[in-house]
Amino acid sequence: MIIGFIGFGKVSKTLFDLIDSPEIDFATSLEGRSAKTIENIESSNIEVLESFEDVAIKSDVLVSATSPKSALSVAKKYGKHSNGIYLDLNNISPKTTLEIDNYVNCLVDGAIIGKIDSNNPVLYLSGEKIDDLKFLNEFLETKKISDNVGDVAILKMLRSVYTKSVSALLIESAEIAQKHDLKEEFFDILALTEGEDFKEKSLSRITNTLNNSKRKSEELEEIIDCFDDSDLIMVKAAFKKLNR
Amino acid sequence: MIIGFIGFGKVSKTLFDLIDSPEIDFATSLEGRSAKTIENIESSNIEVLESFEDVAIKSDVLVSATSPKSALSVAKKYGKHSNGIYLDLNNISPKTTLEIDNYVNCLVDGAIIGKIDSNNPVLYLSGEKIDDLKFLNEFLETKKISDNVGDVAILKMLRSVYTKSVSALLIESAEIAQKHDLKEEFFDILALTEGEDFKEKSLSRITNTLNNSKRKSEELEEIIDCFDDSDLIMVKAAFKKLNR
Numbered sequence: 001m002i003i004g005f006i007g008f009g010k011v012s013k014t015l016f017d018l019i020d021s022p023e024i025d026f027a028t029s030l031e032g033r034s035a036k037t038i039e040n041i042e043s044s045n046i047e048v049l050e051s052f053e054d055v056a057i058k059s060d061v062l063v064s065a066t067s068p069k070s071a072l073s074v075a076k077k078y079g080k081h082s083n084g085i086y087l088d089l090n091n092i093s094p095k096t097t098l099e100i101d102n103y104v105n106c107l108v109d110g111a112i113i114g115k116i117d118s119n120n121p122v123l124y125l126s127g128e129k130i131d132d133l134k135f136l137n138e139f140l141e142t143k144k145i146s147d148n149v150g151d152v153a154i155l156k157m158l159r160s161v162y163t164k165s166v167s168a169l170l171i172e173s174a175e176i177a178q179k180h181d182l183k184e185e186f187f188d189i190l191a192l193t194e195g196e197d198f199k200e201k202s203l204s205r206i207t208n209t210l211n212n213s214k215r216k217s218e219e220l221e222e223i224i225d226c227f228d229d230s231d232l233i234m235v236k237a238a239f240k241k242l243n244r
Numbered sequence: 245m246i247i248g249f250i251g252f253g254k255v256s257k258t259l260f261d262l263i264d265s266p267e268i269d270f271a272t273s274l275e276g277r278s279a280k281t282i283e284n285i286e287s288s289n290i291e292v293l294e295s296f297e298d299v300a301i302k303s304d305v306l307v308s309a310t311s312p313k314s315a316l317s318v319a320k321k322y323g324k325h326s327n328g329i330y331l332d333l334n335n336i337s338p339k340t341t342l343e344i345d346n347y348v349n350c351l352v353d354g355a356i357i358g359k360i361d362s363n364n365p366v367l368y369l370s371g372e373k374i375d376d377l378k379f380l381n382e383f384l385e386t387k388k389i390s391d392n393v394g395d396v397a398i399l400k401m402l403r404s405v406y407t408k409s410v411s412a413l414l415i416e417s418a419e420i421a422q423k424h425d426l427k428e429e430f431f432d433i434l435a436l437t438e439g440e441d442f443k444e445k446s447l448s449r450i451t452n453t454l455n456n457s458k459r460k461s462e463e464l465e466e467i468i469d470c471f472d473d474s475d476l477i478m479v480k481a482a483f484k485k486l487n488r
Contacts, residue, residue, distance in 0.1 A: 124433070155429055163437075176476075236481070
């Protein structure tokens with residue numbers, strides 16, 4: 001079996017490192033890649049082909065892990081050449097996932113959840129042919145969500161509904177606490193019931209959100225757009241909070 | 245030393261059980277108490293006086309732990325008879341705490357945080373004379389917040405800002421997930437990063453909030469009133485959510 005990678009960043013490299021079997025070969029290409037990715041590829045023991053078209057044609061499983069912005073154009077370009085499974089691991093919306101489905105023979109949408117370079121990332125999968133990826137279980141935990149392409153993308157967004165709104169809430173709570181000179185005490189008192197790591201986790205959420213507020217706010221906009229048939233009071237408030 | 249209790253519900257009983265010293269005596273009264281409280285008192289080895297006025301006069305530390313609604317009237321009635329520390333443990337707002345301060349010689353405001361009947365509740369204290377309560381540390385963990393009466397009440401409210409808004413957010417997220425038939429998966433995916441008990445804790449928060457939505461919404465109104473000089477986007481959204 002051959003697993004091909006379009007894009008060889010953190011996600012691809014992690015999979016490449018985890019999947020260690022004499023029966024599985026890997027392929028990728030240097031075509032149009034960044035210096036850093038080329039370095040990544042050259043330091044790995046992976047077959048390098050002329051073009052991504054060649055990679056797509058040769059692969060039984062073609063992994064697309066480039067960037068959210070190029071996911072669709074990659075699918076348009078190489079999807080038709082892939083005769084096996086096209087596993088899209090880009091962080092894309094349900095809408096883009098369904099669009100990609102039009103250009104690909106056999107799409108599986110996936111996401112790695114948890115710290116990608118931790119010991120136990122979990123690979124979420126949805127799509128009709130997910131059973132053909134059962135072999136991956138030998139190398140990392142996989143979770144079959146459903147036969148419907150797009151369900152993993154929805155699930156990722158649902159996850160974001162919670163985490164991004166919690167971050168907005170933490171920003172607001174910490175502001176009020178600060179105003180009353182009780183910020184430290186605020187984190188301490190919550191740690192009693194929310195777990196010892198509450199303070200550290202919350203501060204990192206706050207910093208991360210404030211440092212990337214433009215991107216976070218765009219992602220919230222995408223969430224609001226995606227779930228616009230639901231009653232989005234908290235999410236819309238989070239969006240408003242981040243735009244103050 | 246004598247510790248007197250006005251009210252002998254869960255809070256008083258817990259303190260009574262924890263504080264076990266030959267140098268400390270306890271007193272309370274049956275005056276106007278409920279059948280259940282009388283039973284509580286009679287099954288404890290505690291001195292019973294004619295009236296709460298007697299309890300107030302005799303006590304070095306007078307604990308008021310009745311109900312949020314009667315906290316102020318109890319203070320008005322018995323505060324003037326207390327010459328030691330008046331420790332208010334009712335779940336009251338900063339505003340009510342400061343009002344009570346007008347009727348009491350030496351107020352300390354306090355709150356027990358964490359499961360009250362667990363092995364390690366923490367007693368939060370603020371007020372000028374908190375050092376006189378240092379002896380309590382021998383029996384349960386105490387936390388000195390500041391000299392300012394009302395700071396513990398503010399801290400309790402800050403805690404509520406977070407917990408009540410998270411509950412509203414969980415209700416909203418679970419609704420959206422349910423709509424996409426991914427409710428179980430939503431809790432599972434978050435458990436990977438939020439901790440194994442995320443699902444259980446969240447479901448209990450949702451149920452508890454929905455079953456008591458009127459009270460929770462009143463409490464959120466009180467929070468909004470208390471912090472109205474802050475930018476309350478998330479809290480106001482939580483209030484709106486609970487009133488849908």
